[in-house]
Amino acid sequence: MNKILFVTSEAYPFIKTGGLGDVAGSLPRALQKCKQDIRLLLPGYRSVMAQIKNPQVIAEAFHYGHKIRIIETPLPSSRVKTWLVDCPAAFDRPGNPYVDTTGNNWSDNAFRFALFCLVAVDIALNRCNLGWQPDVVHCNDWQTALIPALLNGYSERPASVFTIHNMAYQGLFPKQQFFELGLPSSLWHPDGVEFYDQFSFIKGGLAYADYINTVSPTYAREIQLPEFGYGLDGLLRHRSDRLSGILNGIDNDTWNPGSDLHISYRYNKQTIKNKSLNKTELQTALKLPIDANLPMIGMISRMVEQKGFDTLIGALPELVKWPVQLVILGNGQSYYEKTLTEWAQHYPHKISVRIGYDETLSHRIEAAADLFLMPSLFEPCGLNQLYSLRYGALPVVRDVGGLADSIVDTNETSMANHTATGFFITDNQPATLVNALQTALQLYQNPEVWRQLQVNAMSQDFSWLKSAEEYVKLYQLARESIAGGDET
Ligand code: ADP
Ligand code: GLC
Numbered sequence: 001m002n003k004i005l006f007v008t009s010e011a012y013p014f015i016k017t018g019g020l021g022d023v024a025g026s027l028p029r030a031l032q033k034c035k036q037d038i039r040l041l042l043p044g045y046r047s048v049m050a051q052i053k054n055p056q057v058i059a060e061a062f063h064y065g066h067k068i069r070i071i072e073t074p075l076p077s078s079r080v081k082t083w084l085v086d087c088p089a090a091f092d093r094p095g096n097p098y099v100d101t102t103g104n105n106w107s108d109n110a111f112r113f114a115l116f117c118l119v120a121v122d123i124a125l126n127r128c129n130l131g132w133q134p135d136v137v138h139c140n141d142w143q144t145a146l147i148p149a150l151l152n153g154y155s156e157r158p159a160s161v162f163t164i165h166n167m168a169y170q171g172l173f174p175k176q177q178f179f180e181l182g183l184p185s186s187l188w189h190p191d192g193v194e195f196y197d198q199f200s201f202i203k204g205g206l207a208y209a210d211y212i213n214t215v216s217p218t219y220a221r222e223i224q225l226p227e228f229g230y231g232l233d234g235l236l237r238h239r240s241d242r243l244s245g246i247l248n249g250i251d252n253d254t255w256n257p258g259s260d261l262h263i264s265y266r267y268n269k270q271t272i273k274n275k276s277l278n279k280t281e282l283q284t285a286l287k288l289p290i291d292a293n294l295p296m297i298g299m300i301s302r303m304v305e306q307k308g309f310d311t312l313i314g315a316l317p318e319l320v321k322w323p324v325q326l327v328i329l330g331n332g333q334s335y336y337e338k339t340l341t342e343w344a345q346h347y348p349h350k351i352s353v354r355i356g357y358d359e360t361l362s363h364r365i366e367a368a369a370d371l372f373l374m375p376s377l378f379e380p381c382g383l384n385q386l387y388s389l390r391y392g393a394l395p396v397v398r399d400v401g402g403l404a405d406s407i408v409d410t411n412e413t414s415m416a417n418h419t420a421t422g423f424f425i426t427d428n429q430p431a432t433l434v435n436a437l438q439t440a441l442q443l444y445q446n447p448e449v450w451r452q453l454q455v456n457a458m459s460q461d462f463s464w465l466k467s468a469e470e471y472v473k474l475y476q477l478a479r480e481s482i483a484g485g486d487e488t
Contacts, residue, residue, distance in 0.1 A: 171201030298369030303332030314430030
């Protein structure tokens with residue numbers, strides 16, 4: 001059994017802005033089932049603190065002139081102990097974990113997440129009198145990436161594992177902030193947290209973690225290429241012997257069309273015909289023409305360049321000529337929000353766009369859609385294609401990262417041996433997206449073939465168990481690496 005401190009800036013259902021929230025809300029439960037002794041460490045944001053009935057203070061820390069309380073509470077519907085870092089100066093504010101209510105990054109993000117990392121280090125080094133010292137600190141994304149750097153050099157320290165959920169977000173700040181935060185000056189060099197004279201949080205993880213992983217094997221290879229490495233591919237190639245890919249799993253209870261309380265008509269492989277009732281219900285709700293036979297294409301996503309919205313927008317002039325409905329839910333960059341909303345206004349019978357974050361609607365779209373579109377330029381793992389498989393909404397995906405690792409393209413062979421689960425878009429050209437959708441829609445015309453594809457998709461198992469076991473192996477490797485004294 002390993003003692004694991006799992007450090008993350010979001011975890012569902014407490015707080016979620018994207019896939020990291022899903023992963024951090026479900027992987028720790030799976031690790032607990034694999035007999036790991038796990039604690040989840042999360043900032044005590046205002047919206048999270050509001051959910052805690054009886055805050056139980058178990059320890060205190062002190063950084064940057066602020067008294068910090070560590071509060072223990074279970075992760076809802078689980079036995080995973082969550083420790084909240086309660087520091088009002090850093091976390092008691094509106095907006096989301098990273099941006100204010102107008103969508104701009106909080107100007108003191110370097111301070112907020114450095115403080116969070118310092119508390120994690122206190123716990124890791126057993127300075128909080130908690131009677132519990134981790135064997136491994138598992139860090140996730142840039143907000144936690146200073147932890148491996150700060151731990152480096154201590155002899156009685158836990159091992160560190162750093163998981164990259166997205167190389168595009170690096171936590172880059174002006175050099176001056178590094179020194180203002182009083183971080184060890186020994187970290188300020190090109191092999192440390194300096195990145196072209198800027199302060200890079202993510203480099204703390206990439207340069208100092210005992211082991212690094214990302215959330216799919218293909219993305220682990222891609223980020224070692226200049227095209228996907230955001231200037232850090234060289235460092236990642238240098239550390240390739242400590243870098244691997246572990247595909248994310250999903251929470252099969254939250255995402256189960258057979259028991260989903262967000263949807264009106266529940267179904268499984270045997271009762272898949274009920275799926276179309278969810279479609280007509282959603283058509284009614286979204287004021288789209290009601291027709292169970294019209295193919296519905298769904299999309300649920302942060303509206304950012306990564307997700308391939310430029311490819312989609314380039315394909316819309318062709319798609320609106322077809323007898324299909326496109327249902328999009330998301331929010332993000334105002335250009336995409338505005339452009340897509342305008343398309344929906346011009347083609348109200350074909351396109352429905354909901355701007356916002358809506359958990360219930362996201363489940364209803366999965367249950368209603370025949371196809372699910374993800375034309376991402378890159379995708380470390382992606383979760384929606386996995387949810388879509390479960391809901392029999394066949395994914396049409398760019399063949400990159402975790403999308404390539406989780407979807408099997410439909411062709412003669414994969415249809416014959418019942419492994420086909422979706423459709424690949426092989427580049428970022430709008431015409432290629434159009435072709436992939438055309439291929440899918442031709443097959444949609446043949447109900448028997450379509451049913452088989454849905455059954456193939458719904459038979460896939462992406463539950464966490466297998467991946468959690470791989471994490472346990474990684475923890476073991478990380479522990480052995482420091483026990484042997486081969487410090488990085
Ligand atoms: P990423 O983490 O890059 O955003 P993922 O596919 O890994 O992409 O995870 C996205 C998660 O966020 C999924 O659970 C998805 O359903 C959810 N999501 C994204 N946008 C919205 C939205 N507007 N409303 C509800 N859920 C959303
Ligand atoms: C990131 C990635 C996404 C991945 C998620 C969880 O946000 O963009 O592909 O699924 O993290 O690992």
